[in-house]
Amino acid sequence: MTIALRWQSRPNRALDATQLGHFASLCLKLEVETYPKPGLVSHVDNGAHRDMDAALLCLSAETLMPFFSELAAAGAEGAGMNRLRAIGVAAERAMLAATQDINTHRGAIFGLGLLCAAAGYRNAVGIRKSLGRLVSERWGDDILSGPVSLRSHGAVASRRYGAGGARAEAAEGFPSVYDIALPALQAARERAPHDEEAVRVETCMRLIAEVTDTNLLHRGRAEGLRFAQESASSFLAVGGVGSPGWRRRAADIHEAFVARNLSPGGSADLLAMALFVDRLEV
Numbered sequence: 616m617t618i619a620l621r622w623q624s625r626p627n628r629a630l631d632a633t634q635l636g637h638f639a640s641l642c643l644k645l646e647v648e649t650y651p652k653p654g655l656v657s658h659v660d661n662g663a664h665r666d667m668d669a670a671l672l673c674l675s676a677e678t679l680m681p682f683f684s685e686l687a688a689a690g691a692e693g694a695g696m697n698r699l700r701a702i703g704v705a706a707e708r709a710m711l712a713a714t715q716d717i718n719t720h721r722g723a724i725f726g727l728g729l730l731c732a733a734a735g736y737r738n739a740v741g742i743r744k745s746l747g748r749l750v751s752e753r754w755g756d757d758i759l760s761g762p763v764s765l766r767s768h769g770a771v772a773s774r775r776y777g778a779g780g781a782r783a784e785a786a787e788g789f790p791s792v793y794d795i796a797l798p799a800l801q802a803a804r805e806r807a808p809h810d811e812e813a814v815r816v817e818t819c820m821r822l823i824a825e826v827t828d829t830n831l832l833h834r835g836r837a838e839g840l841r842f843a844q845e846s847a848s849s850f851l852a853v854g855g856v857g858s859p860g861w862r863r864r865a866a867d868i869h870e871a872f873v874a875r876n877l878s879p880g881g882s883a884d885l886l887a888m889a890l891f892v893d894r895l896e897v
């Protein structure tokens with residue numbers, strides 16, 4: 616993907632709001648172009664999803680681009696959570712209109728959207744703090760005290776299993792991105808230096824192994840989450856993408872997730888966020 620290589624060759628450059636929107640959208644497409652990703656949609660197949668495919672996810676990523684830019688611009692203007700929430704809700708509405716009511720990127724809008732707002736703010740103010748820390752400091756309390764839809768899958772998982780989900784992740788400054796995904800990206804790049812897709816697969820597996828993903832709880836309950844975490848851990852324990860035959864092993868795990876209707880959408884979102892943060896952190 617030439618566009619990805621162009622961004623990679625200029626790491627750490629301060630991007631304006633329009634560029635941040637483009638880059639966030641690109642990170643969503645890179646996440647889709649990663650195979651095998653257990654249970655998830657990719658350019659190769661639809662995983663455990665009957666209602667969406669790679670083309671729909673790419674259309675959704677395109678549709679969201681201007682909203683990510685708007686969030687970055689709002690962050691630069693010092694917006695509070697109410698304004699960010701209004702833009703996020705408009706983005707969700709545009710996504711549903713473009714996909715004929717399929718939830719392609721709800722979690723990703725939230726996480727990547729907040730990171731875009733933090734990047735805009737950081738560029739405007741010129742401070743050297745991580746994007747996750749800025750999200751937590753500026754909007755963390757309002758994220759936790761904001762409105763919750765009682766019937767949402769995340770709200771149900773939170774009541775039933777005590778899982779914090781996307782909101783807690785954001786309010787705490789995205790620990791799964793900084794403490795799990797970024798170290799995994801770096802370690803995988805040492806073992807597979809010329810294969811960025813392999814690097815993304817390993818990072819996705821590391822996230823699945825460690826995150827309490829409310830999508831897995833919703834689709835598979837506690838047993839589904841445990842099965843997913845153990846499968847990903849076993850892939851990593853035998854050497855991950857550094858060991859021969861890794862593609863076959865990852866594809867087998869993918870098939871096992873599909874057979875159980877498991878899809879770790881939260882880990883997919885966190886992978887896209889990690890790719891975003893990886894290029895922007897100072």
Ligand SMILES: CC(C)(COP(=O)(O)OP(=O)(O)OC[C@H]1O[C@@H](n2cnc3c(N)ncnc32)[C@H](O)[C@@H]1O)[C@@H](O)C(=O)NCCC(=O)NCCS
Binds near residue numbers: 686703827
């Ligand atoms: C918080 C959101 C995601 C509500 O969703 P819900 O109540 O279902 O929460 P839940 O925690 O299940 O997350 C939903 C999605 O997040 C992802 N996700 C699941 N688990 C996790 C996790 N542990 N960490 C991060 N993301 C996760 C998945 O894609 C999932 O489908 C969000 O849609 C929302 O509140 N939007 C309002 C607009 C807003 O505040 N926007 C802020 C600026 S963009």
Ligand SMILES: Nc1ncnc2c1ncn2[C@@H]1O[C@H](COP(=O)(O)OP(=O)(O)OP(=O)(O)O)[C@@H](O)[C@H]1O
Binds near residue numbers: 647655656664672879
């Ligand atoms: N490649 C991907 N494949 C599948 N889901 C993804 C992918 N990338 C991101 N996701 C995330 O997964 C979520 C969609 O997952 P899912 O369809 O399981 O949830 P749902 O619509 O809440 O539930 P269900 O489809 O079980 O009714 C989206 O919010 C999106 O952010």
